[in-house]
Amino acid sequence: MTVNDTTIRTDYPDPLWVQAADSLREQIAGGTLRAGSRLPPERELCLTLGISRVTLRKALQALVDDGAIAPSHGRGWYVSGHADERNEWPNSLESFSETAERMGLLATSRVLTAEVSASTIDEAEKLGIAPGTPLFRLGRVRMLGGVPIALDWALIPALLLPQPERFDFTTDSLYQALADGGNELANAETTIEAREASADVASALDVEAGTPTLVMHQVVRGRGERPVLASTVQYAGDRYRLRTYFARHNRTEL
């Protein structure tokens, strides 16, 4: 027999495992499942949620990636102590706008540069394109509550962001603009280092020259695996702190 045809049949529902994961997240957030407590057995959850065990386990894995629960072989699933909401992009750095939201501040930008011009050899190599390919260059001062926090330079092959003048990057998200154009971001290589503020950077960030800054360089790729974006962000050392959360995967090896 098939499932009991509950006639839900809604036209475009989330996959069952997403619904199940959301349901469990709510129960954890709502306190029905307290931190440290054990979840009902998988086979019982299957009945409660009306899904198969394979599907349930996919939902549970999603919660593991969030850091919300952890399995213990032979004992059960346990709710993590620190089960608050995690990033929507787990294991990533907290984004600037996420930080702003967490701190209850308004994230804005002052646009220094927004223009299309030919790429240099170095830029082309980083982005995996031919030298001279048109690049959209976006330079911004990122601010929280009006205070300058970071200098952000982004390079995007112009073809991937047609008509950049459609956007107002004092408030619009560059990531969102790329996603709207069908360039979903899939992964990123990141390096982070500490460096003194040069005179130029210092004046843009309104700090003294020579003070420590945090320099983050990223090459972000889309689904197609070609780099979509290269960015360099330089944070004033005493005004920002990168945050991230790592969860180890299901590897059995040490």
Added chain:
Amino acid sequence: MTVNDTTIRTDYPDPLWVQAADSLREQIAGGTLRAGSRLPPERELCLTLGISRVTLRKALQALVDDGAIAPSHGRGWYVSGHADERNEWPNSLESFSETAERMGLLATSRVLTAEVSASTIDEAEKLGIAPGTPLFRLGRVRMLGGVPIALDWALIPALLLPQPERFDFTTDSLYQALADGGNELANAETTIEAREASADVASALDVEAGTPTLVMHQVVRGRGERPVLASTVQYAGDRYRLRTYFARHNRTEL
């Protein structure tokens, strides 16, 4: 029957999905599957590898987490351009010893402190233990090829690392020591900031006071979700660069 009931029985075959993932990794690394090329269809791989589709997909997901391949609905699986070996702990920061290996340098340490003493209130709060609980304190200068790179302070509840004097932390890995004791590390909360080197730090790292340093603070949890380790690492700004690689998960949002 009860053949030899040797209690050990270290007869661990890897799960099929791990074997399958390894097999695919080899084919990619070995060039049988070139960057950018398409993998055989899932149903064909199932026959080749002699496993079911569910199992195969678990293996493929592992490669996605490595950043080695990416799926395209309706088209196939594609090998990523940058398909070289990734971290064993994907989406984590590259560890000090990994960096050393990549650069062909020898990672050593000078042990400043290795002692057990009672925890302060602040330390206890970070580690989720009672104030006064004995802590193993390990202070090291981390070096690459004999050059001091970072100051590393680690705090571990003493119960989790009995007889720390068994280890020689000038060369032994703290993570390995914890894993040997059954404390597998599961996840970590990390903050990273830039700060000036104090006089003490500067002399330990052999740099000038006031130069930029990268300060990374981590609270690492094990499977049990209780913190296992709190560490603060301060890198000389002009001698080290953190590296990481993020891969977006299967979320459909955006």
Added chain:
DNA sequence: AAGTGGTCTAGACCACCCC
């Protein structure tokens, strides 16, 4: 229309933990 990945099921057996 055919091929491909995405989701889902019902049931099975194994490995681990605890009584």
Added chain:
DNA sequence: GGGTGGTCTAGACCACTTA
């Protein structure tokens, strides 16, 4: 021994891409 998570299967249908 009984309960629990970990692995695995064979088959089904849906959604997307390409021709």
